[in-house]
Structure formats: structure tokens, C-alpha cells
Amino acid sequence: MPRLPRLELPGVPLHVTQRGVNRGAIFLDDQDRHHFRRLLCDACQKHAIQIHAFVLMDNHFHLLLTSPRPGALSLAMRAVGQNYVQAFNYRYARCGALWQGRFKSCLVETERYLLTVMRYIELNPVRAAMTASPQDYRWSSVHKHLGQAYDPLITLHPLYLALGSTPDERCSAYRAWLQEGIADDDLARIRQHVNQERVIGDERFQRMVEKTLGRPAACRPRGRPRTKDGI
Numbered sequence: 001m002p003r004l005p006r007l008e009l010p011g012v013p014l015h016v017t018q019r020g021v022n023r024g025a026i027f028l029d030d031q032d033r034h035h036f037r038r039l040l041c042d043a044c045q046k047h048a049i050q051i052h053a054f055v056l057m058d059n060h061f062h063l064l065l066t067s068p069r070p071g072a073l074s075l076a077m078r079a080v081g082q083n084y085v086q087a088f089n090y091r092y093a094r095c096g097a098l099w100q101g102r103f104k105s106c107l108v109e110t111e112r113y114l115l116t117v118m119r120y121i122e123l124n125p126v127r128a129a130m131t132a133s134p135q136d137y138r139w140s141s142v143h144k145h146l147g148q149a150y151d152p153l154i155t156l157h158p159l160y161l162a163l164g165s166t167p168d169e170r171c172s173a174y175r176a177w178l179q180e181g182i183a184d185d186d187l188a189r190i191r192q193h194v195n196q197e198r199v200i201g202d203e204r205f206q207r208m209v210e211k212t213l214g215r216p217a218a219c220r221p222r223g224r225p226r227t228k229d230g231i
Helices: 030-046 072-091 110-122 167-179 184-196 203-213
Strands: 014-019 050-056 060-066 104-108
Touching: 014 072, 014 184, 030 050, 030 060, 030 072, 050 110, 060 110, 104 110, 104 184, 110 167, 110 184
Parallel strands: none
Antiparallel strands: 014 060, 014 104, 050 060
């Protein structure tokens, strides 16, 4: 059965994630991460994709990005994935698959959820008990958003820029946003929507996507659908 096209709308951000096969490691050291970043940067520049946030964990990664047209993201991620796996297998004298299936993606309603997804991504190392604070982890976009580093990979999203009229104001506001943490219901909602590859947003936004793309946008409840008798 052919795969359905991804839910994509030009200019609407996407939350993208991919894991290693059997949850195995995809990055073994900093050299691996540097190489992945270079491939990602090249592919996104080629396809005019803007990356707003990222984190590279040991066995998976998260991206928040905006693609200019449907299909561009798949082309970019295919190039990154194939080139990275080839280099990884050669370096470690291994063969076979590295990724656990194709990457997952989820459309993100800008006003309500973009900064929440950005915070979710950059707090990954803290939730994994790898660091006490997100800025202690080297391989994420948090350093750009806190004004601690220049990062050519990142394009600051307009909603981040709206946090203040100066870089210092934006960094201060975003630092406070990170320190608030993420609510359990937002955490569960983000995970559910990216795992089901649906649209995280309010009902009006989801209906707009459904009408535009002719595809379901809301998450489905777990288990078998109920019959008319509720069985």
C-alpha cells in the first residue's frame, strides 16, 4: 500500500523527528554530530528550508522548520539520511539500516504552539537527565536563542523575534519561557501529534488543514473505532 503524502502547507512550520533503529545510537561522538549538521545545513539551503530549532540526542533528533513547498522536506531529509548513513556505516564498519523507519513530521499551528514546541525540543536533554539546564547541552539551538552563540543553521522565527524589540530583551524573555518548563498535557499533546503525524493546533486550524488537503488532521484515539452500539 503506497504511503500517503505528508501533511504539508507552504510556510507552516513542521516538527520533525527521527530515531535510530531499535532506539539504537545514531550519534556516537561529536564528529558524527558535526557531520550531520553539515549535511542538514547543505540540504536545507538547497531546498530553501528554514530551521528554527533543533536538538541532536544520542539516538534521535528533533527539528522545527519551515518548508517553502510540499515535497521539499522529503527531498532534503532523504539526502541527509542517505549520506549520513553511508558515512556512519563506513566509519564504524557496519552495514544495514540506521533509522527506525522514515522520519515523522507534524504541522504546527504558529500562534498557539510554535514556541511551546521549540521549548519542548530544547528541553529534551533536561528531560533525559543528561544536563541540569538546557544551555549545558552543546547540541541544540538553545544557545542561539539565549544569545550565547552564533549559529548559521538557525533562522530565528518571527514569533521568537516578537518576544522583544532588542536581542537582549528576546533572550531574557526566552530564558524565562524555558524556565517555566512544559506542562504535562502539552508534553503529551506534542508527542501524540508527532507520533501520529497530524496537526497540532486548535480545531479551527485543523479543520482548515483538512479542507485544504482533504486529509484527517486531528489525532485518533487509541484502540479500535467504536461501533454505533459503542462496542
